[in-house]
Amino acid sequence: MPSFDIVSKVDMQEVDNAVNQTVKEIGQRYDFKGSKCEVTLEKEAIKLLADDDFRLKAVVDILQSKCIKRGLSPKALQYGKAEPASGSMIRQLVTIQQGISKEKGKEIIAQIKETKLKVQGQIQDDQVRVTGKNIDDLQEIIRLLKSKDLSIDLQFINFRQ
Structure with a gap:
């Protein structure tokens, strides 16, 4: 996945x-x-x-x-x-600022859920993992989060198919 x-x-x-x-x-x-x-x-x-x-x-x-x-x-x-x-x-x-705090992680997951795309986000220590069946949905999530101003610097890593 x-x-x-x-x-x-x-x-x-x-x-x-x-x-x-x-x-x-x-x-x-x-x-x-x-x-x-x-x-x-x-x-x-x-x-x-x-x-x-x-x-x-x-x-x-x-x-x-x-x-x-x-x-x-x-x-x-x-x-x-x-x-x-x-x-x-x-x-x-x-x-x-290093890592994503729990509050910011919850905010990111809330943003992801608002899109109604078939993806799931979960907080893991100081990062958020997003999984889904469709790669296009994952890329849409990246575009969405880049366009939002979350007051922290975000990087998107470990993109796996």
């Missing part, structure tokens, strides 16, 4: 490369001369530290542009609240 998996995975090596490029650009840009802006990658999060709100927004813009250039979806980055840090600095935590 044909099937495929819906996953949300981020290549952490590409995230590391984007963070390194961001740090390099911050060091080279004139508007960051003399500032103490920092960007560090920690396991599943990126920690941003800046002098003020304006520079924090500039660092976020640089990070987003570097992620997009590296082929990472901006939907994979979840921005936390900017909060004051020591020495009149501002800190923001950007978490990297």
Whole structure:
């Protein structure tokens, strides 16, 4: 029976490369001369530290542009609240979303059931498996989910016949 998996995975090596490029650009840009802006990658999060709100927004813009250039979806980055840090600095935590949560999985399955196609979806850990008898129905599900805005980055893998 044909099937495929819906996953949300981020290549952490590409995230590391984007963070390194961001740090390099911050060091080279004139508007960051003399500032103490920092960007560090920690396991599943990126920690941003800046002098003020304006520079924090500039660092976020640089990070987003570097992620997009590296082929990472901006939907994979979840921005936390900017909060004051020591020495009149501002800190923001950007978490990297890996996997599909149970709530999002249920939302995806509800979207699939609304189509009335003869396919079934089931949640398996941090992914959703979709099975059906007709390959065209599975491809229709992929088209449907690509057109919907589910606020997470989705990949469709393991398409089997």
